[in-house]
Amino acid sequence: MTPTPRKxxxxxxxxASCDGCQLSLLDCEDELLDIAAAxxxxxxxxxxxxxxxxxxxxxxxxxxxxxxHDAERIRDIRARSRVLVTIxxxxxxxxxxxxxxxxxxxxxxxxxxxxxxxIDTLATSTPxxxxxxxDFELRGCPVSKRQLVETIAAHLAGRRPVVxxxxxxxECKLRGLTCVMVAxxxxxxxxxxxxxxxxxxxxxxxxxxxxxxxxxxxxAAALAERARELGLGQDELRRAFRSFNAAxxxxxxxxxxxxxxxxxx
Amino acid sequence: MTTRTIKVDYLARVEGEGxxxxxxxxxxxxxxxxxxxxxxxxxxxxxxxRAAIEAPDLTARICGICPVAYQMSAVHAIEDxxxxxxxxxxxxxxxxxxxxxxxxxxxxxxxxxxxxDFLGYDGxxxxxxxxxxxxxxxLMLKKAGNAIVALIGGREIHPVNIRVGGFYRVPRxxxxxxxxxxLKRARDLALETVRWVAGFDFPDSERDYxxxxxxxxxxxxxxxxxxxxxxxxxxxxxxxxxxxxxxQVARSTALHSRMADGSSYLVGPLARYALxxxxxxxxxxxxxxxxxxxxxxxxxxxxxxVRAVEILHACDEALRIIAxxxxxxRPHVAVEPRPGIGHGATEAPRxxxxxxxxxxGDGLITAARIVPPTAQNQASIEEDLAxxxxxxxxxxxxxxxxxxxxxxxxxxxCISCATHFLKLRIDRE
Numbered sequence: 019m020t021p022t023p024r025k026x027x028x029x030x031x032x033x034a035s036c037d038g039c040q041l042s043l044l045d046c047e048d049e050l051l052d053i054a055a056a057x058x059x060x061x062x063x064x065x066x067x068x069x070x071x072x073x074x075x076x077x078x079x080x081x082x083x084x085x086x087h088d089a090e091r092i093r094d095i096r097a098r099s100r101v102l103v104t105i106x107x108x109x110x111x112x113x114x115x116x117x118x119x120x121x122x123x124x125x126x127x128x129x130x131x132x133x134x135x136x137i138d139t140l141a142t143s144t145p146x147x148x149x150x151x152x153d154f155e156l157r158g159c160p161v162s163k164r165q166l167v168e169t170i171a172a173h174l175a176g177r178r179p180v181v182x183x184x185x186x187x188x189e190c191k192l193r194g195l196t197c198v199m200v201a202x203x204x205x206x207x208x209x210x211x212x213x214x215x216x217x218x219x220x221x222x223x224x225x226x227x228x229x230x231x232x233x234x235x236x237x238a239a240a241l242a243e244r245a246r247e248l249g250l251g252q253d254e255l256r257r258a259f260r261s262f263n264a265a266x267x268x269x270x271x272x273x274x275x276x277x278x279x280x281x282x283x
Numbered sequence: 284m285t286t287r288t289i290k291v292d293y294l295a296r297v298e299g300e301g302x303x304x305x306x307x308x309x310x311x312x313x314x315x316x317x318x319x320x321x322x323x324x325x326x327x328x329x330x331x332x333r334a335a336i337e338a339p340d341l342t343a344r345i346c347g348i349c350p351v352a353y354q355m356s357a358v359h360a361i362e363d364x365x366x367x368x369x370x371x372x373x374x375x376x377x378x379x380x381x382x383x384x385x386x387x388x389x390x391x392x393x394x395x396x397x398x399x400d401f402l403g404y405d406g407x408x409x410x411x412x413x414x415x416x417x418x419x420x421x422l423m424l425k426k427a428g429n430a431i432v433a434l435i436g437g438r439e440i441h442p443v444n445i446r447v448g449g450f451y452r453v454p455r456x457x458x459x460x461x462x463x464x465x466l467k468r469a470r471d472l473a474l475e476t477v478r479w480v481a482g483f484d485f486p487d488s489e490r491d492y493x494x495x496x497x498x499x500x501x502x503x504x505x506x507x508x509x510x511x512x513x514x515x516x517x518x519x520x521x522x523x524x525x526x527x528x529x530x531q532v533a534r535s536t537a538l539h540s541r542m543a544d545g546s547s548y549l550v551g552p553l554a555r556y557a558l559x560x561x562x563x564x565x566x567x568x569x570x571x572x573x574x575x576x577x578x579x580x581x582x583x584x585x586x587x588x589v590r591a592v593e594i595l596h597a598c599d600e601a602l603r604i605i606a607x608x609x610x611x612x613r614p615h616v617a618v619e620p621r622p623g624i625g626h627g628a629t630e631a632p633r634x635x636x637x638x639x640x641x642x643x644g645d646g647l648i649t650a651a652r653i654v655p656p657t658a659q660n661q662a663s664i665e666e667d668l669a670x671x672x673x674x675x676x677x678x679x680x681x682x683x684x685x686x687x688x689x690x691x692x693x694x695x696x697c698i699s700c701a702t703h704f705l706k707l708r709i710d711r712e
Contacts, residue, residue, distance in 0.1 A: 034322040037298045038347020038440040047426040054408040066406025067295040084322045114344045115324040126328035160440040218437040222444045224451040
């Protein structure tokens with residue numbers, strides 16, 4: 019009798035985040051028990067107490083690095099993971115908490131706490147890939163459930179996940195939606211934002227707010243110029259690019275073009 | 284003198300990163316601490332200088348489990364500052380999406396985080412080997428809650444359709460019909476849930492809680508009402524600061540909330556239920572009675588039954604809202620920013636969630652304060668830890684640890700929310 023091959027081991031790790039991306043896995047209500055049958059969920063503290071120590075075939079990492087301790091922890095996780103996939107805007111771009119990168123973190127702490135002297139936090143929030151090699155980055159704030167299942171399945175099958183890097187505009191066209199910017203003059207980050215959400219903002223009569231981060235070849239400056247013609251001021255343009263993916267290079271550079279000292283408008 | 288320390292460095296089946304430590308000396312509990320080491324994310328700081336109308340999208344990111352709660356408290360606080368009132372179908376749709384979040388969040392806690400403690404499993408997937416039908420029921424319920432949030436909000440986590448003044452787009456009447464069908468099935472599952480959890484073994488553990496929740500003239504509270512307690516408190520939301528205060532505790536990145544006199548209090552399902560039993564749907568009241576609950580439940584272990592009753596109520600309420608829904612002429616009321624201070628408090632699945640914003644003449648936030656439910660419950664959780672452990676000291680260490688963990692999970696703490704956005708030194712022994 020041949021021994022049953024060991025099932026691949028999955029680990030889910032959390033850094034600075036809202037827990038939403040790992041919750042997306044539990045939100046796969048129809049697929050969860052099938053996924054659990056195909057793999058050993060060896061470490062997933064949000065869902066289970068049990069811990070299988072050692073090495074993991076696939077590590078999903080949520081959240082950004084904001085403490086010295088976490089910068090060390092991710093190195094250990096990388097060393098014990100055959101494949102490491104980052105999930106969500108925090109892990110892939112630093113997340114909303116990377117707004118501190120544009121400010122003085124000591125001022126931030128003093129605004130919240132009576133006694134900020136105890137602070138143990140880094141001045142920046144950085145993506146996992148700034149600290150260790152990452153095998154695949156899955157974007158979104160939060161990630162798409164469909165893309166998450168595809169990513170897990172692809173890595174179990176040893177192939178690249180099918181996750182397009184084109185813009186939200188393509189998804190709008192595929193859904194047959196009328197362009198909110200062309201038809202109604204609503205500013206929209208769709209042309210520079212990576213697809214994956216299913217164009218949900220235009221489908222709800224609002225402009226895309228960029229939660230999947232920059233697409234592969236964004237022309238953010240051209241979009242900003244068009245948004246300015248539609249009536250957005252300098253501060254609004256800066257804030258539009260400075261949100262959930264503020265530290266993603268293409269969005270960071272565009273938001274900085276609209277800082278007071280740099281604005282050419 | 285013998286000193287014994289019971290601790291767990293990474294609490295499982297809660298949202299976020301927490302730990303606990305109980306120190307026992309000569310057979311008596313000397314200290315019990317819930318430590319929160321979730322790194323800070325500084326929401327209240329980076330909100331300064333952002334447009335007030337951005338607050339619902341930004342504060343949603345505090346919590347992936349209850350983003351709707353953050354969006355609801357934010358829009359109500361900002362509408363308070365702008366002098367806007369939202370009523371009719373738009374108000375009803377807000378209640379509907381909140382029903383979805385309660386169902387989704389409570390089903391997650393009841394089935395995936397809490398029930399495994401009562402039945403002796405590490406987690407729901409482990410539990411599914413022997414209780415497949417129950418776990419599937421929980422997943423179907425959770426899916427029904429998520430279906431509401433996704434239909435009204437655009438997606439389950441961090442919905443995109445909620446804005447100051449209402450929604451970007453409101454659903455057509457016919458879009459809600461399939462949802463009603465799913466909710467009728469969910470309603471039956473919710474009733475089965477109440478009966479299922481009522482059969483668990485519960486330790487005798489009554490606490491004399493100071494319950495705090497919203498109370499509304501006609502409704503079980505979601506978005507509106509006065510803040511009341513079972514100790515005679517009855518105040519408008521705008522007076523929150525005069526009756527509750529937050530304190531920094533060195534071991535935690537969460538600020539602790541206490542009443543003005545320094546005493547602890549409890550928010551969440553037990554408090555809502557005790558203060559609003561008469562506002563539950565009649566079937567939810569009947570299911571509660573059938574399961575052996577009185578109109579007040581002071582046993583934190585039985586909180587799992589109260590959550591199940593609230594799931595049933597949320598299904599009933601969602602079905603009622605859908606049946607009465609008439610599409611409004613506009614998806615939102617007109618929004619004219621104006622300077623001022625706004626307060627908002629709504630009932631997140633885990634309890635009262637308070638927001639306060641100061642807004643300047645350009646419509647920008649100049650100060651923000653957010654008081655999440657878990658921060659308010661932290662003092663009660665620690666008192667419970669200290670009180671319970673004394674009775675279990677003879678147990679072997681791993682069982683004692685598990686008892687402590689269960690005590691904490693009774694409260695469904697959301698540590699991502701509670702982290703009041705700063706990391707302090709942790710005393711790791």
